[in-house]
Amino acid sequence: MRALALAATLLALAIPARAEPLSPQVLQTASELRDRALKGTIAHDFAEHLVLEVGARKAGTAQDKRAADWAVRELTKLGFDNVRAEIFDMPGWVRGAESARITAPFPHDIVISGLGGSVPTPKGGIEAEVVLFKTFDDLLAAPVGSLAGKIAFVTQPTIKDQDGAGYSATVRNRQQGAIEAARRGAIGYLVRSIGTHMTRVANTGSVRYAADVPRIPAAAVSPPDSVKIERLAARFGQPITLRLAMDHILPGTVQSRNIIADIRGSEKPNEYVIVSAHLDSWDTGTGALDDGAGMGIVTAAAKLIKDLPQRPKRSIRIIFFGAEEFGLLGARAYVARHKDRLGEYFVGSQADFGGDVAYGLQTRFHAPARAAIYAHMLRALAPLNIIPADNNAMGGPDMTPFRELGMPVFTVQQKGYDYFDIHHTPHDTVDKLDAKKLDQNVAVWAAVTWILANADVDLRPIPDPTAPRRLN
């Protein structure tokens, strides 16, 4: 009986070593990386250093350049291979003075934030009646011409939730609203901040324009001021007029940069595992959670792997994308530049969801490949309280153009309940970084990255590569 049990045990141990795509050694090292991360990593130090030395770093500005220089210097100091910046062109946008004031029925200054890329108002501002819409669908239902000479305002709140679905449900209000308002004749567009706080700051973020409608000035309103305007309208039943003045400058083409650093693989150096974040941040905060946290997490995970005695079989590439906030401009520039080689890229992901704890691991892998390795990965992550998730990973915003070309991706899901209290606001500051929570993320990233860099499996072709992307 004991001999039989021993034989069964030996058999069980032997099978994975022979037949499984993940060797016990790979899984063992992944567990060691995980446990090492929990003892403390450079994630917080790295993110804090950037946020304190550079701070806000809007794409295409001198601050963006300072951040890029900082990143090249620090990644080089950390010993990564072939650290470099790749420059790309982008349309510049400089925030000017901005103000908004309700002028009737009673005067009130309100807090706004001009949306990134917004055209300025005419000199001296615009003053017009405000037309309120409770939802974006209500705006869409307004007839063409019905907003002539008016300012359109979508007052829909954004709900708090675990995974950002609340944000995804309302972000088009910010991104698409100026187009739809202008199509109906509006001369200005306001949107209740796409944020979940009730503080007196407005969430910035990018706005889009369409070629076939005028580009109208667009701004986000602080949630309390949005409620105030709704209450003014409900209580007094009189027209609300508002003066909006924004002196933004559109300086034409400017430059930004993607930052790249490698750990060269020992067996398949041309197959990359991409671990990415984005370098740029909005100017109103200092980019601590968005995306200093992500930069710290992926850099710390890669550093743990770099410090191992053995190299991974595949190469690991850190990318800090530039100009993510202006519409994934750095990611698109990277894809355009490296198009010929992307077919060899093994898998990628981006950390861009703040600094709270990780709780799930999504993938987008060829189903048989996922079946072969996912349970093993989850077992390695179990001590971190990572729960199973689906095979519909988006991989993070900057993975979009990669994924659309067929690259497998994964997403380390982070608790997002409080993220949109901070995201794109002035509150995104160094005090929001929590070293222990970042380390827990690093533990996940280090284990997953190591496993994928060494797995004997093919993750392609992926299901549904052009699935709806997470909006940024």
Added chain:
Amino acid sequence: MRALALAATLLALAIPARAEPLSPQVLQTASELRDRALKGTIAHDFAEHLVLEVGARKAGTAQDKRAADWAVRELTKLGFDNVRAEIFDMPGWVRGAESARITAPFPHDIVISGLGGSVPTPKGGIEAEVVLFKTFDDLLAAPVGSLAGKIAFVTQPTIKDQDGAGYSATVRNRQQGAIEAARRGAIGYLVRSIGTHMTRVANTGSVRYAADVPRIPAAAVSPPDSVKIERLAARFGQPITLRLAMDHILPGTVQSRNIIADIRGSEKPNEYVIVSAHLDSWDTGTGALDDGAGMGIVTAAAKLIKDLPQRPKRSIRIIFFGAEEFGLLGARAYVARHKDRLGEYFVGSQADFGGDVAYGLQTRFHAPARAAIYAHMLRALAPLNIIPADNNAMGGPDMTPFRELGMPVFTVQQKGYDYFDIHHTPHDTVDKLDAKKLDQNVAVWAAVTWILANADVDLRPIPDPTAPRRLN
């Protein structure tokens, strides 16, 4: 046996009616007022109306005058007796443009709020090294002359708590800091916001100066920026320099107003029960919680009493004090003006702690009087979850000069855990007003006010009239 029980019951009913200072009828009416309040009052409507029609109303400004006119109009509409404004003089203060920027070791714009009453900086601002103090005691420990040419900065956080003790522990950092810094040679004074949030706004509030030291410009720093400066100092170990520019104007003497409205008592019209709040608010928010909520609470309570078929024995006086935020200026003007009559005032209180639920009732009554009525009052308030509290009530900030002259006071304690996330910030806006919570407060105020306006008891002399006052 049944006859005995009946006799005992009759005796029990009979004794209070004959010997107690509170008749069953008074307590019955108090309970009815309480229950009526819970069905809905004008508190939220009153506060919202003010906040939407007037908004910010810094003492001594045109907005303050608009608020005073609004209050006279609305109190008159509600049917109170003898509604009027009493004008008083005060030193004016106009906030100008204000900005602060760390200039070394790395440039960072930081968010500040000039303290109310602060002198401006010299034209173009001041730039100097910042000397950090973790606590106010550390500043006090610095030798005279040791801060020559420097900007002093006290970075002590304010803790959240139930009753505002955290605020009371740090508010001197804001009020007294400019004096103590200047005494040691400083040319500017910064204080971490006396607030419990971690948002990127700074809490304003008044600053004091002393005749024997120079008046130096003083500002509060947002909590995240305070942490940033501490981390910069700790991480890089280099001197931190900062440029502070504030263009405040000190226009000399201006006018503000106390607003008064009465319910004339049927038996003792010269004995007043004062139910008060303050009219003015800081300019950075809109004074919804501070003190629109208090105005709504006391007005709604008085209105419930006014609508009874019978009048109270004593008069009830609503007072909305002006210029509370600049150092109880309206309260002091009222006391100076009405000094000869204050000895007849029966009791007073102020609602000035936001809009969260009430949980306790403090008094400052002659001990035998308290012994005679307090248990009855608590029994009337029990359905509102009001718990017993001590006989050390302050009565609210504007009751200070009254209490110091011997007037009995009570305090309806409100949950203050979240209050200092909002207090004196731009976040103090209409969305923070919760009608149900205000109504629960009104229930307490109406019952207590009715009981005290009809009690056959003398609350004087009060214990320790000059006890340390709650700082505002």
